[in-house]
Amino acid sequence: MAATMNLDTCKVSLVVPAYNEEQAIAGVLEAVLTVLRDAGLADFEVLVVDDGSTDRTAEIARSTGAVKLIQHPRNRGYGAAIKTGIRRARHPWIAITDADGSYPNERLPELLAAAGDAAMVVGARTAADAAQSWLRNIPKAVLRRYAEWLTRTDIPDLNSGLRVFRKDAVQRLLKLLPDGFSLTSTLTMALMHNDEDVRFVPVGYAARIGKSKIRPLRDSLNFLMLIIRTGTYFAPFRVFMPPAATLFALFLLSAVYDVAVLRNLTEKSLILLTLSMNLGIYALLADMMHKQRDETA
Numbered sequence: 001m002a003a004t005m006n007l008d009t010c011k012v013s014l015v016v017p018a019y020n021e022e023q024a025i026a027g028v029l030e031a032v033l034t035v036l037r038d039a040g041l042a043d044f045e046v047l048v049v050d051d052g053s054t055d056r057t058a059e060i061a062r063s064t065g066a067v068k069l070i071q072h073p074r075n076r077g078y079g080a081a082i083k084t085g086i087r088r089a090r091h092p093w094i095a096i097t098d099a100d101g102s103y104p105n106e107r108l109p110e111l112l113a114a115a116g117d118a119a120m121v122v123g124a125r126t127a128a129d130a131a132q133s134w135l136r137n138i139p140k141a142v143l144r145r146y147a148e149w150l151t152r153t154d155i156p157d158l159n160s161g162l163r164v165f166r167k168d169a170v171q172r173l174l175k176l177l178p179d180g181f182s183l184t185s186t187l188t189m190a191l192m193h194n195d196e197d198v199r200f201v202p203v204g205y206a207a208r209i210g211k212s213k214i215r216p217l218r219d220s221l222n223f224l225m226l227i228i229r230t231g232t233y234f235a236p237f238r239v240f241m242p243p244a245a246t247l248f249a250l251f252l253l254s255a256v257y258d259v260a261v262l263r264n265l266t267e268k269s270l271i272l273l274t275l276s277m278n279l280g281i282y283a284l285l286a287d288m289m290h291k292q293r294d295e296t297a
Helices: 025-038 057-063 078-088 105-115 134-151 167-171 183-193 216-234 236-262 267-296
Strands: 011-018 043-051 068-072 093-096 120-124 163-166 198-202
Touching: 011 025, 011 078, 025 043, 025 057, 025 105, 043 057, 043 078, 057 068, 068 078, 078 093, 078 167, 078 183, 093 105, 093 167, 105 120, 105 163, 105 198, 120 183, 134 183, 134 216, 134 236, 163 167, 163 183, 167 183, 183 198, 183 216, 216 236, 216 267, 236 267
Parallel strands: 011 043, 011 093, 043 068, 120 198
Antiparallel strands: 093 163, 120 163
């Protein structure tokens, strides 16, 4: 049975990234402050990272005296705001949530209690009351399956923005984490590749207040590129060996056709053989370097 955490000994910094969330942020801050005060924590702080908002987001957050406001002079991205919050956090446990009112923040104490000796607990949007757009779910499902294949682990929710994690487990990964919306996805994969204990707790999800900042097509493509990049960093063999094997299979088919029909080995077959061998060798070298890096880390 997984270990749990005693909340009366837990010290947590809640990071709330915000960009043009004047419609929702007051309600979100009021709710999280109430939840954390009632949780019986040893200590907590709430850090609002205003990511260059052009509306009244910073003004509203500042008027809530119980939170610490950090401002970016320009919009740098969701991930950059999270990383700023992590660097400025005082406590060993970090929690994050969105400022748009979509996450059930009353579940934060439950996520903290579930952490125990784990590196991270993710609020997985798999509960019956998790309302998500089917259009956005399609690319997410494809990318989640690919991430599961890379990590060889079941991932109920790759990029949930409601989670808690140990600061020391994440701090050394900050340079790897992107500045955009894919920070949470990359963080999930990175900790799993490092064999850290990542747990998932089903939570609900509501329609956000205000206009979404996500652009499905562009962000899904960026999402895919970052997953491939992260996979290359942590699991190069699983990224490069399948295409190398595919190219070698195409070489075999081409060579059989050349010999049986054309009675001669063509340049096309030789190119396929060369590409497959080069990619296979690259996969082996990258995997060796990855293992050597892990041994010396």
